Amino acid sequence: MITTNGIWQGDNPLDYSLPLFILQLTLVVVTTRILVFALKPLRQPRVISEILGGIILGPSVLGRSSKFAETVFPLRSVMVLETMANVGLLYFLFLVGVEMDIGVIKRTGKQARWFAFLLHQSTEFVKLSTFILFLGVALSVTAFPVLARILAELKLLNTEIGKIAMSSALINDMCAWVLLAFAIALAENEAMSLASIWVILSSGVFVVFCVYVVRPLISWMIRRTPEGESISEFSICLILTGVMISGSYSWLLMNTKGLVEMIVLNVGKDQKVLDDKSFAIMVIVAVVMTSIIGPLVTNIYKPGRKSVSYKRRTIQRTKPEGEFRIMVCVHTPRNVPTIINLLEASYPTKKSPICAYVLHLVELTGRASAMLIVHNTRKTGRPALNRTQAQSDHIINAFENFEQHAGFVSVNPLTAISPYSTMHEDICNVALDKRVAFIIVPFHKQQTVDGGMEATNPAFRTINQNVLANAPCSVGILVDRGLNGSTRLAGNQVAHHVALLFFGGPDDREALAYAWRMSEHQGTNLTVMRFLPGEHAFETTGSARRNPSSRREILSVETNDEKEQQLDEEYLNEFKSRTMNDSSIIYTERVVNHAGLTDWSECPELGAIGDLLASSDFAASYSLLVVQQYVGIEALVDPTPGTPDSPTHQQPEQLDLGNRRPPPAGHAHVFQPQP
Secondary structure, eight states: OOOOOOGGGTOOGGGSHHHHHHHHHHHHHHHHHHHHHHHGGGTOOHHHHHHHHHHHHSTTTGGGSHHHHHHHSOGGGHHHHHHHHHHHHHHHHHHHHHHOOTTHHHHTTTHHHHHHHHHTHHHHSSOOOHHHHHHHHHHHOOOHHHHHHHHHHTTOTTSHHHHHHHHHHHHHHHHHHHHHHHHHHHHHOSSOOHHHHHHHHHHHHHHHHIIIIIHHHHHHHHHHSOTTOOOOHHHHHHHHHHHHHHHHHTGGGGGOOSSHHHHHHHHHHHTTSSOHHHHHHHHHHHHHHHHTHHHHHHHHOOTTGGGTTOOOBOTTTSOTTSOEEEEEEESSGGGHHHHHHHHHHTOOOSSSOEEEEEEEEEEOOSOSSOEEEEOOSSOOOOOOSSHHHHHHHHHHHHHHHHHHHHSSEEEEEEEEEEOGGGHHHHHHHHHHHTTOSEEEEEOSEEEOTTSOEEESOHHHHHHHHHHHHHOSBEEEEEEOSSTTOSSOOOTTTOOEEEEEEEOSSHHHHHHHHHHHHHHTSTTEEEEEEEEEEOTTOOOOOOBOOOOGGGTSOOOOOOOOHHHHHHHHHHHHHHHHHHHTTOTTEEEEEEEEOOOSGGGOOSOGGGHHHHHHHTSTTSOOSOEEEEEEOOOOTHHHHSOOOOOTTOOBOOOOSSSSOOOOSOOOSSOEEEEEEOO
């Protein structure tokens, strides 16, 4: 019997299959979620909670009570529960295959192959008995999706060690399933019988069929799907049905349950290779081995140590005759025109070409692991498979067209697919690997038709704040308010008005270095306006403190105003002496007093002046670039003072990522197309 008439009719719901299954499912979900919450402070992955939940509900704990076992998990309900578990396992393995990126093996070199090979030595160089083979597979297998979740929780997914681990796990998984097939064949007959050979051969035929028949068919279905639309329900049903048929063909896996390690152990138990005692011991070993990974990796792997040797990378320190490396971040194609105009105004020359790394930022959805895709700028002629790829193609084509017409500009497009909460790590890691001197990120607000500013996605602001705090180089936030360019002209014909508001400090000197480079473009007019404090200016005392809640010692750094003023004077004098005969450059000074702009701020990451210029109340047609200079590890030895407008100068949490401070009020560029 499946359904009941209800307790009011005198029926016991637990005597029927469907109500009993719902009760079992509820107990499983509630138990595992409670364990996930309880083990979260210990940084344990979800798979540990699921295994422990099974132990609690199984015969080891609650199942010891015969009344509980007969009421909640009677023998008659085992078939229903196992059937649903097998269906879930079937689609779980299907998703694992969907999430695997075979190409990542080539990108990580030979290290991943050697790691995977060493993990399987125990199964290749021992006596090939069935028990030893099962034992070796169970101990050496690495669950790809479980590892992806662990690395994601530890924020190591996009690091060098994370990429190697994921590639090794991918190879490891493939080897494990091959060895499992051999183990199952041997379990049926200790000698390699004819039936065992047919099992292995048929498995090979099945794999070839999936690769050369099913895969092209799925690709054909995707190509038929219109751009930006979802796959039809008929296609989805066809794919899911194909998965069920494939599972029926590979019937050996239909008798297993659990995750990858549990699958291997269950196969061994079902094939009578492992007895109950060995099975219980191996389950405990799997739980212990998985549970210690998170805390162990957190304590051992210190990503900040490897970057200590890197020098500070800023625009001011970039050699005038060297390559100028910029990384621009793009959320949507709407960001592209303004960024291209900004790159064009950056004056690429033969002596100082621009190497632009274009990073398309895409939110991670529907995958277990984040991805960093390096594109080939050459057109392949292949149609876009989805909306994200269509946007990436549009962005790449725009920058490729700019590269062909601008001259002395090389474009390297990439796509970062990751959650918004960790997307800044992708940006910082790429900037670190490519030795970028300047990162440009778009502002989280866009201009409306009436000239106002509206937020597009609150997550974009969080990304910008995290990039400012952790970037390994200087950072600029680009506010688009009209520098999108309606027509494309030759590089020497495009003209812009550039205004620099200089208040003093390292960020303003960095902005001046960038504006100075722009001023060398013959189509650019530069105005530098320096603001000097008046007699009644509000005096601030710079100090930097770590948050006491972080359980670290409080660190205070006194601001050396005299040293800052000296550095400002030296750099400004050098700028004025070299540009005094340039009629396209205007330098002025204004004496001002404190006006209380810092008391109200909607976007503190822009500073007081930048926040004012980017607000909807300040309507004008221009684009704004707010610059923050990289502080770096040298700040711990010879602290770089904060500007007079940003007294709260915080030290970095990690030595290599030392931009953790609010930006000052004055470091602002204002770009405006020449009428």
